[in-house]
Amino acid sequence: MRIQYTEGSLAQAVIRRFNALRPLSEEATATFEQAILEGLLRAGPGEDLAAEGDRVDGVRLVLSGWLFRHKTLEDGRRQIVNFVLPGEACDAYVYLLSTMDHSITTATPVVYAEIKKARFEKLLTSERTLAEAFMCETLVNDAIQREWATNLGRRVALERVAHLFCEIYERLRPVGLVDGNSCSFPVTQMDLADATGLSVVHLNRTIQELRASGLISLRERTLTINDLDALKNVAFYSPSYLQLYRRD
Amino acid sequence: MRIQYTEGSLAQAVIRRFNALRPLSEEATATFEQAILEGLLRAGPGEDLAAEGDRVDGVRLVLSGWLFRHKTLEDGRRQIVNFVLPGEACDAYVYLLSTMDHSITTATPVVYAEIKKARFEKLLTSERTLAEAFMCETLVNDAIQREWATNLGRRVALERVAHLFCEIYERLRPVGLVDGNSCSFPVTQMDLADATGLSVVHLNRTIQELRASGLISLRERTLTINDLDALKNVAFYSPSYLQLYRRD
DNA sequence: CGTGCAGTTGAGGCTAGTCAACATTAGTGG
DNA sequence: CCACTAATGTTGACTAGCCTCAACTGCACG
Numbered sequence: 001m002r003i004q005y006t007e008g009s010l011a012q013a014v015i016r017r018f019n020a021l022r023p024l025s026e027e028a029t030a031t032f033e034q035a036i037l038e039g040l041l042r043a044g045p046g047e048d049l050a051a052e053g054d055r056v057d058g059v060r061l062v063l064s065g066w067l068f069r070h071k072t073l074e075d076g077r078r079q080i081v082n083f084v085l086p087g088e089a090c091d092a093y094v095y096l097l098s099t100m101d102h103s104i105t106t107a108t109p110v111v112y113a114e115i116k117k118a119r120f121e122k123l124l125t126s127e128r129t130l131a132e133a134f135m136c137e138t139l140v141n142d143a144i145q146r147e148w149a150t151n152l153g154r155r156v157a158l159e160r161v162a163h164l165f166c167e168i169y170e171r172l173r174p175v176g177l178v179d180g181n182s183c184s185f186p187v188t189q190m191d192l193a194d195a196t197g198l199s200v201v202h203l204n205r206t207i208q209e210l211r212a213s214g215l216i217s218l219r220e221r222t223l224t225i226n227d228l229d230a231l232k233n234v235a236f237y238s239p240s241y242l243q244l245y246r247r248d
Numbered sequence: 249m250r251i252q253y254t255e256g257s258l259a260q261a262v263i264r265r266f267n268a269l270r271p272l273s274e275e276a277t278a279t280f281e282q283a284i285l286e287g288l289l290r291a292g293p294g295e296d297l298a299a300e301g302d303r304v305d306g307v308r309l310v311l312s313g314w315l316f317r318h319k320t321l322e323d324g325r326r327q328i329v330n331f332v333l334p335g336e337a338c339d340a341y342v343y344l345l346s347t348m349d350h351s352i353t354t355a356t357p358v359v360y361a362e363i364k365k366a367r368f369e370k371l372l373t374s375e376r377t378l379a380e381a382f383m384c385e386t387l388v389n390d391a392i393q394r395e396w397a398t399n400l401g402r403r404v405a406l407e408r409v410a411h412l413f414c415e416i417y418e419r420l421r422p423v424g425l426v427d428g429n430s431c432s433f434p435v436t437q438m439d440l441a442d443a444t445g446l447s448v449v450h451l452n453r454t455i456q457e458l459r460a461s462g463l464i465s466l467r468e469r470t471l472t473i474n475d476l477d478a479l480k481n482v483a484f485y486s487p488s489y490l491q492l493y494r495r496d
Numbered sequence: 497c498g499t500g501c502a503g504t505t506g507a508g509g510c511t512a513g514t515c516a517a518c519a520t521t522a523g524t525g526g
Numbered sequence: 527c528c529a530c531t532a533a534t535g536t537t538g539a540c541t542a543g544c545c546t547c548a549a550c551t552g553c554a555c556g
Contacts, residue, residue, distance in 0.1 A: 053488070071398045073484045079398040096384050101391040101489035136344050138386060143349040145393035150319045150327040152400035153445030157544075188502065197401030199545050204504060236321045240301070241349035405512070437535065450512050452536060 017087030022133035060090040065110030080195035162235035185223035265335030270381035308338040313358030328443035410483035433471035
């Protein structure tokens, strides 16, 4: 509501998310949106936006669609280390490093915006709060990564899958992508297995257990959480790490 | 050698590490070192430098000693999500967020430097490469976190422990803390278990297996890697994520 | 109407967890 | 310096959670 002029804009998800991280001035929002709309690109499902070892030369922001970050061991075992959801950045600041340490692949058709390094840096220097928002984006990403480590290291299968569902739901909420108690969940069970460190078979059984207990339903790429509090309980979910609300 | 004037300084580890991330000018090094030496603090083993939920108001840099970042579930299960080693930052930029998502506890006596937010920001604006180095520090931290997710999700116990040993060794090397093929390793097996997502009993057996195969020895808080290449092989270790060497 | 991918089911085996006892080392106070 | 205690490391026996293999179903798509 406050930023009505962006309602309906393609850049809505990004603007919303960044405003949740740091309140942006109208002017900052406008310049940012401008930069986004001038760098629009599309990718089909299953495309790599970056592969391990690549050099990156700008920032990509996801406007719609899902991607995942993943790493693969020499013998083929794959771990999805995070999802990249609408409103989030693929690779802020990564051009400072030499190469990508992981790959980023689309799970669905994706609309994204690419801002080249030079322009990105100009944006950041001219709009201080935007720089802070990008920094927060990076820090929150880091916090999510730590929570994933905890999830993979210390939660059992049921808790682990439940936790992932809670997290995704809570990450989609602030960008306006949940509808009541459901959200889109365009990921195969194989992907989910690789995200939770389980085998596909065991993941399948775990999901069935969650379904049987009435906590969720998941069909036709839609996740419905029937009782969010109960799900959070089985997941030992504690939401603070997402930093969804601004400081003060 | 190149930065001889810092040899022997308490700040050596930090200066070395940051120089490996970004080459700093002599002037930048000097101002940075100055800020460090003015903020020196000490902590005994087992002290919390920050706890989940705390607000943070500056940056802490570790000059000597080990710490770990950890999260604890409501029922007491604990995951160490990373170590903080000499030369590394505890919490760069974290003051931008509202609260800590995890705790940081010393494993040994620690000497660290605290730079308050205002001074830190002044440092960054006056020394651009230092700002970039801090950014790299954050990004590398992020990459390490992703590797930990992969480790916890997709490697079996033996590989997982081997991987951790390789990583720590490689992280200590550039700050001058390895001596031939050994390094200090001041962590209990309980901590190691919490870092690798294993039970203490199973971790103990895994270490014995690594010892029996002649790959490592670990006693009196010293890790010796008898055959680094062989250890990396069993660990499926691929080092690029540490970004130890500068771009260009 | 096949072909291939995603999801599901069953059976059996192995990795890692739990519980419990014991050994060893480190730390503490007399 | 020794005696006591607590923390750490080690071992055995048993269990359970998760993995692997393999087959089969349902569905989308050419």
